Amino acid sequence: MPIDKLLLTAEEAAESLGVGRSTVYDLMRLGHLSSVKIGRARRIPVAALHRFTRQLAGEDQA
Template identity: 40%
Template sequence: MQDDSRLLKVEEVAEHLNVSRWTVYRLIKERELTSVKVRNGRRVPLQSIRAYVAGLIEDVAS
């Protein structure tokens, strides 16, 4: 079981979702992914990615 409190870099999120990092920034801007600022970079909680994917699956199932 992975730790949901883990923070991922934007590049890691992009790789995880198989999208560009610009798409990740757009998802953050549109508040579809939550993020925190750490020094001069953004980090996305693993829990936020899981919630986003679950929402996509729910939308398809509806």
């Protein structure tokens, strides 16, 4: 049984959102997309992608 990823790289998040990697880094820098740092690596929680897309759709009032 495969384990679903909880944290994604910027490249994986970009692919999921259908945008470029630099756009994901811009979204993180501007505070629109949450991320965590593990060592030197920056990762985006899958839940943060869901929250971001709900905000884009106007479903979240955050």
